Amino acid sequence: MTQPTTRERIVEAVSGLLHAQGFPGTSLAAVQERAEVHGGSIYHFFRSKERLLEATLERYSELLDPRIMDPAFAGSEDPIERVFRVLDRYRASLLETDFALGCPIGNLALEMVDCGPEVRRRLAEDFELWARRIEGCLEAAADRLPADVDRGRLAGFVLAVMEGAVLLARGHRDIAPFDGAVAQLRDYFGRLAPTPNRKTDPRNGRKR
Amino acid sequence: MTQPTTRERIVEAVSGLLHAQGFPGTSLAAVQERAEVHGGSIYHFFRSKERLLEATLERYSELLDPRIMDPAFAGSEDPIERVFRVLDRYRASLLETDFALGCPIGNLALEMVDCGPEVRRRLAEDFELWARRIEGCLEAAADRLPADVDRGRLAGFVLAVMEGAVLLARGHRDIAPFDGAVAQLRDYFGRLAPTPNRKTDPRNGRKR
DNA sequence: GTCTATATATTGATAGAC
DNA sequence: GTCTATCAATATATAGAC
Numbered sequence: 487m488t489q490p491t492t493r494e495r496i497v498e499a500v501s502g503l504l505h506a507q508g509f510p511g512t513s514l515a516a517v518q519e520r521a522e523v524h525g526g527s528i529y530h531f532f533r534s535k536e537r538l539l540e541a542t543l544e545r546y547s548e549l550l551d552p553r554i555m556d557p558a559f560a561g562s563e564d565p566i567e568r569v570f571r572v573l574d575r576y577r578a579s580l581l582e583t584d585f586a587l588g589c590p591i592g593n594l595a596l597e598m599v600d601c602g603p604e605v606r607r608r609l610a611e612d613f614e615l616w617a618r619r620i621e622g623c624l625e626a627a628a629d630r631l632p633a634d635v636d637r638g639r640l641a642g643f644v645l646a647v648m649e650g651a652v653l654l655a656r657g658h659r660d661i662a663p664f665d666g667a668v669a670q671l672r673d674y675f676g677r678l679a680p681t682p683n684r685k686t687d688p689r690n691g692r693k694r
Numbered sequence: 695m696t697q698p699t700t701r702e703r704i705v706e707a708v709s710g711l712l713h714a715q716g717f718p719g720t721s722l723a724a725v726q727e728r729a730e731v732h733g734g735s736i737y738h739f740f741r742s743k744e745r746l747l748e749a750t751l752e753r754y755s756e757l758l759d760p761r762i763m764d765p766a767f768a769g770s771e772d773p774i775e776r777v778f779r780v781l782d783r784y785r786a787s788l789l790e791t792d793f794a795l796g797c798p799i800g801n802l803a804l805e806m807v808d809c810g811p812e813v814r815r816r817l818a819e820d821f822e823l824w825a826r827r828i829e830g831c832l833e834a835a836a837d838r839l840p841a842d843v844d845r846g847r848l849a850g851f852v853l854a855v856m857e858g859a860v861l862l863a864r865g866h867r868d869i870a871p872f873d874g875a876v877a878q879l880r881d882y883f884g885r886l887a888p889t890p891n892r893k894t895d896p897r898n899g900r901k902r
Numbered sequence: 903g904t905c906t907a908t909a910t911a912t913t914g915a916t917a918g919a920c
Numbered sequence: 921g922t923c924t925a926t927c928a929a930t931a932t933a934t935a936g937a938c
Contacts, residue, residue, distance in 0.1 A: 492903080523904080523905095524906080525905070525906070525907085526903095526904075526905070526906085527903075527904060527905080530903065530904075531903095592920085627915090641906065676916055
């Protein structure tokens with residue numbers, strides 16, 4: 487409830503602009519306007535545009551749970567269904583923004599070819615964090631998956647499918663490729679966890 | 695064997711630069727240097743940078759078969775194995791270029807938010823062409839896939855996985871996420887086409 | 903800490919001689 | 921068709937008053 491600091495306003499502005507227009511497309515002039523700060527204030531807090539990116543990547547990792555995962559998980563108690571609720575949030579974001587906003591980390595991963603190790607580290611960290619949340623769902627559904635399935639690797643696969651599906655939908659400006667990829671992923675999960683039959687399984691529905 | 699025209703040299707130069715540095719990152723000054731043309735020559739052939747991009751996207755679609763698909767398909771006669779040979783070529787490209795070069799179309803799909811309908815159309819066309827080649831492999835292996843599998847949709851899924859896997863590997867600067875995603879896709883195909891057992895299947899090995 | 907003013911470089915694009 | 925010269929806009933970054 488406290489007033490955001492100038493530094494926070496700057497990061498918040500970059501956060502939105504970066505998502506919509508990428509790193510080269512985000513000019514500091516636009517950041518000034520959006521954050522309602524003037525010229526040199528940005529450089530008072532950040533030595534360079536790349537340092538500003540680093541702070542924003544850290545912010546993204548802070549926002550992952552409250553903005554993405556928690557709302558998605560709230561939609562279902564079933565752990566595998568929760569995975570698909572997460573994907574559905576990216577679907578909704580694509581439609582709401584007319585394919586302008588995909589995954590901010592995914593965009594940056596392709597954009598930032600030449601960048602310092604700190605940016606690289608934070609990008610990888612954000613991907614890891616996302617995958618670990620999905621892995622948590624898979625662990626919760628471990629009894630419904632084949633024992634020999636590597637759940638960490640499967641979580642990474644879900645992330646790859648999400649990023650690829652977002653990319654295709656944005657390229658086509660059409661949600662159909664996204665829906666097709668998600669449907670195929672569902673088919674895969676269906677073959678991994680045949681007939682969950684949650685209603686009769688005593689392990690499900692437990693509250694504590 | 696004929697000498698490349700000036701126009702062809704320009705497109706060739708853009709082709710490489712675009713792949714490595716993206717659209718905003720590809721300056722016309724760099725194009726001049728690489729194509730060994732001077733200033734206004736580019737504007738003699740192309741009205742704008744975006745027109746130049748359109749010509750390059752058309753070039754990419756021309757190169758898909760000779761540069762990507764044909765060499766990959768030459769590695770195996772088995773249609774499903776051919777799908778994975780294609781993915782393996784992207785893997786090799788990532789390693790050879792130290793993760794600098796991924797999929798040129800995938801990069802552009804995320805970069806080109808504001809662009810004319812012609813660019814959009816050609817991007818979608820290039821994706822479609824890629825997926826249709828994979829779909830051709832799946833059709834050739836139709837007898838080893840469940841009858842109810844939508845092969846066009848599965849081909850789009852393979853493309854999504856490839857794009858996502860390339861994106862993750864570039865973000866991590868590590869081939870492990872790519873390998874993990876491909877291994878998981880192999881697992882999926884294994885569950886779709888259990889024990890191909892090509893050796894004893896009379897349908898395989900036919901030459902005409 | 904915040905502001906104005908500005909330095910320096912580079913961008914896409916144009917004009918016109920040859 | 922190819923060249924030189926250059927425009928106008930914009931980029932990141934800096935200096936210094938307040």
